[in-house]
Amino acid sequence: MGSDKAVQSAGKAGALSEEDRVFLQEVVERDRAEHHGRLSYMDIMFDLEHHYGNSLPGAVLGEVARLVGAPASQLNGFVTFYTMLSTEPRGQHVIRVCTSGPCHVTGAPSIVAELKRLLGVELGETTSDGMFTLEASSCLGICGVSPALMIDDDAYGNLTSGDLPRILAAKRAGGAQ
Numbered sequence: 001m002g003s004d005k006a007v008q009s010a011g012k013a014g015a016l017s018e019e020d021r022v023f024l025q026e027v028v029e030r031d032r033a034e035h036h037g038r039l040s041y042m043d044i045m046f047d048l049e050h051h052y053g054n055s056l057p058g059a060v061l062g063e064v065a066r067l068v069g070a071p072a073s074q075l076n077g078f079v080t081f082y083t084m085l086s087t088e089p090r091g092q093h094v095i096r097v098c099t100s101g102p103c104h105v106t107g108a109p110s111i112v113a114e115l116k117r118l119l120g121v122e123l124g125e126t127t128s129d130g131m132f133t134l135e136a137s138s139c140l141g142i143c144g145v146s147p148a149l150m151i152d153d154d155a156y157g158n159l160t161s162g163d164l165p166r167i168l169a170a171k172r173a174g175g176a177q
C-alpha cells in the first residue's frame with residue numbers, strides 16, 4: 001500500500017498531490033508497456049486499490065481518465081460494474097464471502113451470519129477500527145471448496161463457522177492463515 005499521505009490527500013481533500021500524479025502516471029505507463037501499447041483497466045484499478053487503501057477515490061479516477069484519454073464516466077462505469085472494486089472507503093482488509101448457489105447450499109448463510117456477529121457489522125460495512133470490510137460476492141471460482149471466501153488476495157475454502165475466529169485473528173496479526 002502507498003503512503004498514508006497519498007491516501008489522505010486523494011481520498012479526503014478530493015485533490016491530488018504531486019506525488020499522487022507522478023504515481024498515477026507511472027502506473028498507467030507501466031500498464032501500457034506491459035500490454036504492448038494497450039491498457040488493462042482492471043490491472044490498473046487493482047494496482048490503485050492496493051495503493052489507496054482498497055478504494056478508488058474520485059480524484060484518482062479523474063486523473064486516470066485524463067491520462068488514458070477516456071471520459072471519467074467510462075472509468076466510473078467500469079469501477080461500479082465490478083463488485084471487487086469500490087469508490088467508497090473500505091477497511092484495511094476486504095472480506096468477500098461467496099453467496100452464489102454452490103456456496104449458499106453448503107453453508108454460506110451461516111458463514112455470513114457468524115462474520116457479522118464476530119465483526120459487529122452488516123454486509124457492506126467496515127469495522128470501527130478500520131480493519132475489515134465485509135462484503136458478499138458472486139462466485140469466486142473455487143466452488144470445489146465451498147463454502148468459500150477471500151480476504152484480500154487469500155482464498156479460504158471448506159469453511160465452518162469455527163474456522164473464522166482463527167482466520168480473522170491471523171489477518172489482524174498480519175498473516176494469511
Ligand code: FES
Binds near residue numbers: 103146148
Ligand atoms: S459458488 Fe462460491 S466459489 Fe463458486
